[in-house]
Structure formats: structure tokens, C-alpha cells
Amino acid sequence: MSITLQWSDWLAMFGHFLILSLLSIGGAITTAPDMHRYLVDRQHWLTDPQFNASVAIAQAAPGPNVLFVALMGWHVGLNAGGPLTGLLGVLITMLGILLPSTTLTYLAASWGHRNRNLRWVRAFKQGMAPLVVALLIATGWILATANSHTGPGSNVLQNWPAWLLTAISAVIVWRTKLHLLWLLGAGAMLGWFGFI
Amino acid sequence: MTNLDDPKRPQPESLTDLFVSFTLLALQGFGGVLAIVQRELVEKKRWMTQGEFIEEWGVAQIMPGPNVVNLSLMIGHRYFGLRGALAALAGMLTVPLVVVLLLALVYAQFADHPGVAGALRGMGAVAAGLIAATGLKLLGALRNNPLGLPLCITLAVLCFVGIALLRLPLVYVLLGLGTLAGTLTYKRLER
Numbered sequence: 306m307s308i309t310l311q312w313s314d315w316l317a318m319f320g321h322f323l324i325l326s327l328l329s330i331g332g333a334i335t336t337a338p339d340m341h342r343y344l345v346d347r348q349h350w351l352t353d354p355q356f357n358a359s360v361a362i363a364q365a366a367p368g369p370n371v372l373f374v375a376l377m378g379w380h381v382g383l384n385a386g387g388p389l390t391g392l393l394g395v396l397i398t399m400l401g402i403l404l405p406s407t408t409l410t411y412l413a414a415s416w417g418h419r420n421r422n423l424r425w426v427r428a429f430k431q432g433m434a435p436l437v438v439a440l441l442i443a444t445g446w447i448l449a450t451a452n453s454h455t456g457p458g459s460n461v462l463q464n465w466p467a468w469l470l471t472a473i474s475a476v477i478v479w480r481t482k483l484h485l486l487w488l489l490g491a492g493a494m495l496g497w498f499g500f501i
Numbered sequence: 502m503t504n505l506d507d508p509k510r511p512q513p514e515s516l517t518d519l520f521v522s523f524t525l526l527a528l529q530g531f532g533g534v535l536a537i538v539q540r541e542l543v544e545k546k547r548w549m550t551q552g553e554f555i556e557e558w559g560v561a562q563i564m565p566g567p568n569v570v571n572l573s574l575m576i577g578h579r580y581f582g583l584r585g586a587l588a589a590l591a592g593m594l595t596v597p598l599v600v601v602l603l604l605a606l607v608y609a610q611f612a613d614h615p616g617v618a619g620a621l622r623g624m625g626a627v628a629a630g631l632i633a634a635t636g637l638k639l640l641g642a643l644r645n646n647p648l649g650l651p652l653c654i655t656l657a658v659l660c661f662v663g664i665a666l667l668r669l670p671l672v673y674v675l676l677g678l679g680t681l682a683g684t685l686t687y688k689r690l691e692r
């Protein structure tokens with residue numbers, strides 16, 4: 306796929322990611338559907354396989370999952386020229402997705418830290434605790450569901466090995482101090498040989 | 502409560518320590534960094550307690566932006582202000598960005614191999630378990646919560662059902678249950 310991007314197009318993409326950044330409550334991945342709509346469906350700057358690969362690689366790679374955004378910028382840039390425009394794409398998408406949200410978080414965190422003894426600041430932080438715990442467990446659940454959809458069958462029951470692996474990993478991490486890399490390695494091996 | 506003035510409490514020695522620590526955290530975080538952050542910073546380095554981790558994570562979660570990026574920013578800021586925030590942020594992103602770009606180059610060569618797709622799926626299943634386990638570990642910290650354990654569990658179950666089973670938008674769940682939980686806690690703290 307080969308496309309031509311003007312400076313105005315780069316700027317438009319930057320602007321779009323700035324807005325998505327402010328909407329990305331719950332993580333950048335929550336705005337992935339809109340990135341698909343904008344980059345693939347509307348602008349035709351990115352193909353469907355490139356979009357999916359960007360998300361999958363960032364999930365499998367070490368580091369924060371937000372790097373899938375960098376890979377989208379990289380692929381758009383590659384389509385528009387080569388490795389140099391690819392790096393420009395990385396710069397534009399990452400700055401766009403991070404600048405507004407990190408600025409806002411920084412201001413909120415420093416304000417909250419200065420006022421950490423105010424009663425309602427404490428009430429807010431401690432009141433959120435049960436929800437935070439539930440959100441983490443729910444995220445694991447949602448990832449397991451999404452993951453099992455990519456397996457050999459669309460039916461959840463057909464993908465019981467993947468669910469079992471998720472459950473066993475959860476219990477091992479919860480109850481033991483085994484290094485997480487062993488578990489990920491075991492998961493990769495089981496998947497490579499077609500058990501999952 | 503948070504007590505940053507305790508001199509015996511372990512904490513990052515310098516900006517370089519922050520940068521290197523967060524780089525190493527990020528590079529161990531396959532399929533998400535959160536499980537590693539909790540294990541390394543709370544259980545091993547003891548820079549923060551389970552309770553503090555939950556509080557910071559709660560704020561990181563409701564702010565827009567990638568959660569672990571927000572979390573690293575906030576932890577860096579606790580110790581060294583703006584410079585700490587930038588050091589932690591740079592640690593979390595710089596080296597992993599290079600790695601992910603290299604992987605994209607490699608992946609382009611092997612995308613059609615069935616073993617590669619299977620391995621990605623296997624790692625995905627484990628990663629889902631890691632995140633859920635992080636939540637399970639933090640259950641213990643709720644025992645010290647001013648809301649009391651029964652109310653905490655009720656709120657947690659409602660939140661799980663709303664997000665995982667009903668798939669409601671996060672904004673509504675956090676606004677609704679968060680307001681309720683915050684108000685209840687506010688009243689308890691008075692007494």
C-alpha cells in the first residue's frame with residue numbers, strides 16, 4: 306500500500322490523536338475502535354491487517370500496551386514513504402496520544418499530592434479502592450474473552466484450554482512468587498505447539 | 502496513610518535510578534506492565550504499600566491516557582517532582598518503543614507462520630491471568646478500607662458485573678459507582 310501525505314494530513318492526524326488522548330479514560334486501548342474508523346475506514350492510510358498487527362504486536366511485546374499507537378504511526382509512515390516517514394509517524398501519534406493526558410494527570414497528581422490530607426481527597430481515593438480491584442479483575446476477564454475469540458473456535462466452550470491457562474496463571478501469580486516470565490514462556494510454548 | 506517523611510522507608514535514590522527501574526519494569530511487562538509494577542515496586546523494592554498502590558492506581562485509572570504511563574508519571578512525581586515524572590515516563594517508553602519497532606520488523610517476515618500466531622495467543626491467555634491476579638492480590642488491602650469489607654465487596658462485584666459482563670462504558674460505571682463509593686467514604690471518615 307502506498308499513499309501520499311501532505312503536511313496538512315500529518316497535522317490533521319496529530320490533531321485527531323490529541324482529541325483521542327483526552328477521551329482515553331481507561332487506557333488508550335479504549336479509543337482503538339475510533340482509530341480504526343479514522344485511519345482505516347475514513348482516511349485509508351492504514352490497511353486492516355496493519356491495524357490488527359499493530360495491536361497484536363504491542364500486546365505481545367514488553368512494555369506498555371499504548372505502544373500499539375506508535376506502531377500505527379509507524380505503519381502509516383511506511384505507507385507514505387519509508388522508514389524516515391515511519392519514524393515521523395511514530396513521533397506524531399505518540400506525542401498526540403500522550404501530551405494532553407500526561408499533562409492533565411501531572412496537574413491532577415501534583416494538586417492531589419499537595420492536598421492529600423483534605424477529607425474529600427482521602428474519601429475519593431479510598432472510596433475508589435474496591436472499584437480499582439474490580440476493574441483489574443474485569444480487565445483480565447475481558448482480555449481472556451477477546452483472546453479466546455481469536456482461537457480455533459468462536460464458541461467459548463471450544464476454547465476451554467485458553468480459559469484454563471488464564472485461570473491457572475491467575476492462581477499461580479496470586480499465590481506464588483514464580484517469575485512472570487516463566488509463565489509467559491510456558492504460554493508461548495503451549496500456543497506455538499497448538500494446544501491453545 | 503501516606504507517610505513520605507519516614508527516613509527508613511525505601512525510595513528511589515536518583516533520577517537515573519527511577520529511569521533504570523522503570524525501563525527494567527517495562528521490559529519485563531509482556532502483555533501489560535501493571536502486574537510487574539505491583540510486584541516490583543510494592544513487593545520487592547517497597548517504594549509504596551499495597552494501600553498507596555491502590556490509591557495511585559485509582560487516580561491513574563480515572564485520568565485519561567494509558568494507565569501505567571499515568572502511574573509511572575505519578576510515582577516519579579512523588580519523589581522528584583516534574584523531573585521525576587519525566588524520568589519515570591522516559592524509562593517506561595523509550596527502550597520499549599525501540600523493542601516494539603524491531604519486533605514489528607521481525608513480525609513482518611513471519612506473520613504467516615501458524616506457530617507465531619499460536620504463541621501470541623498463548624501469551625495473551627497468560628497475560629489475562631496476570632492482570633486478574635493483580636486484582637486478587639489487592640483484595641487484602643481492602644480490609645483496612647474505611648468502608649468495611651462487606652460494602653467494599655458489594656461495590657467491587659457491582660463494578661465487575663457492569664464492566665466485564667454488561668460491558669457498560671467505563672465512564673458511566675466510574676462516575677456512578679465512584680460517586681457512591683466516595684460519598685459513603687466521606688461520611689465514614691467524619692466519624
